[in-house]
Amino acid sequence: MTELVLTKHTLTPDKNVVMRKTTAAKLQHLFPECELLLQSDLQHVLHPTTNKPKTLGRGAFGVDAKLEVQMLTKLRGLKCVPELFGIVPAEGNTGVPSVVQEFIGDQDTLMTCTIKTAIRKKIFSADIIVRVALSIVKTLIDVQSRGIFHCDFKPDNIMLMPELQGGQDPHIKIIDFGRAVSTAHKPKYEHLTPERQGEVLQRSAHIAPEVVLGLLPYSENSEIYSLGKIFIRVAGDQSNYLKTIGKMCMHNDFSKRPTMKKVKEELTSYIGRKQC
Numbered sequence: 011m012t013e014l015v016l017t018k019h020t021l022t023p024d025k026n027v028v029m030r031k032t033t034a035a036k037l038q039h040l041f042p043e044c045e046l047l048l049q050s051d052l053q054h055v056l057h058p059t060t061n062k063p064k065t066l067g068r069g070a071f072g073v074d075a076k077l078e079v080q081m082l083t084k085l086r087g088l089k090c091v092p093e094l095f096g097i098v099p100a101e102g103n104t105g106v107p108s109v110v111q112e113f114i115g116d117q118d119t120l121m122t123c124t125i126k127t128a129i130r131k132k133i134f135s136a137d138i139i140v141r142v143a144l145s146i147v148k149t150l151i152d153v154q155s156r157g158i159f160h161c162d163f164k165p166d167n168i169m170l171m172p173e174l175q176g177g178q179d180p181h182i183k184i185i186d187f188g189r190a191v192s193t194a195h196k197p198k199y200e201h202l203t204p205e206r207q208g209e210v211l212q213r214s215a216h217i218a219p220e221v222v223l224g225l226l227p228y229s230e231n232s233e234i235y236s237l238g239k240i241f242i243r244v245a246g247d248q249s250n251y252l253k254t255i256g257k258m259c260m261h262n263d264f265s266k267r268p269t270m271k272k273v274k275e276e277l278t279s280y281i282g283r284k285q286c
Contacts, residue, residue: 079109081187084156090149090183114169114183125182126165129243136248138180140284142170143241143252144277145182150233151270153184157193160184161228163236164216165243197227215239220264231264237273251280 082094093112115122125146128134134142146168153160160167169183191198200221202210210222218235220226238259245252255276261267268276 075109075188077190078186078188081158081190081192082111084158084192085153085187088152088156090152091187092183092185114185115171123170124166125168125170125240125244128170129165129246132246134244134248137284139244139249140252140277140281142180142182143244143255144274144281145180146240147237147270147274147277149182149184150237151274154230154233154270158187159191159193159228159230159233160187160189160236161191161198161232162186162189162217163233163240165240168240191228197229199227200224218264219262226264230270231267234259234267234270234273235264237270238267 079094079097082091085091086094092114095110095112097109113120123133125142149168150160150163163184167184167186169185171181171183200210201224202222207222207224210217211219214222216236216239218226218232221228221232226232238256241252241256241259245256255273259267259273
C-alpha cells in the first residue's frame with residue numbers, strides 16, 4: 011500500500027467513484043469508514059516529510075498502512091493530526107491502493123518542517139521552547155482523548171506549522187500512526203528476543219525501556235517517557251527548566267512519572283509566571 015498525502019484544495023468537488031465492484035467491495039471491507047477516491051483526484055501527492063510518495067508495500071508494511079488508516083479514522087476531527095481524505099483503489103492488476111492524507115506544510119512551496127528539523131536548524135529561541143513543549147503535550151492529550159496511544163512518538167513524527175509568529179502558540183501535528191494502539195483493545199506487549207531488545211534500546215531510545223523489555227504494555231506512562239525524551243532534545247542548552255521536566259517524564263520508576271495533565275498544568279503555569 012502506498013501512503014500518500016495532498017493539499018485540501020487539490021481534491022475535485024465531485025468525488026463519484028467508478029471502479030470494478032470487486033475492488034470497491036474489498037477496499038470497503040478493509041476500510042469501511044474511508045471514502046474511495048479517483049486517481050484523478052490526486053495532484054500534489056507527497057509524503058509529509060520527504061515530499062515523495064512512500065510505498066509501504068505488503069507484509070508488515072501493509073499492516074502498518076492499514077493501522078494508519080484505522081487510527082486516522084478514529085482521530086478524524088482533531089486539528090493535531092493530518093486529515094484523512096480516503097483511499098485510492100489500485101489501477102490494473104499490479105498496482106496497490108493509496109492512503110490519501112492532508113499535506114502538512116507550506117501549501118505554496120511544499121516545504122515541511124518536523125521538530126527534528128527544527129532542532130537541527132536551531133530555529134527555536136529560548137522564549138519559544140516551552141510554548142512548543144506545551145503544544146506537543148496538548149496534541150498528545152487530544153490523541154489520547156480518542157483512546158489512542160501513538161507508541162512511536164519522536165521528533166521525526168511531529169510536524170511544526172505554520173511558522174512561529176509573535177505570541178501565537180506553535181501549531182503541532184502528529185504523523186505516522188502505523189504503530190499506534192487503541193485502549194479499546196487488549197494491551198499491547200512487545201515480545202522481542204534479548205538480541206532484538208538490545209538493538210531497540212540502542213536505536214529507539216524514545217521507547218520506554220519497560221515496554222521494550224516486555225515488562226509493561228504501551229500506556230500513558232510509556233507515552234510520557236517518549237515525551238520526556240523529546241523535551242530534552244528540544245531544550246538543548248537553552249532551557250534547563252524543560253530539561254528537568256523531561257527527566258521527570260523519563261523517571262526509571264514509571265509510577266513516579268507525571269501524567270500528561272500534570273505536565274500540561276506545570277508548563278502552563280510556568281509560561282504564565284514568565285509573562286507576569
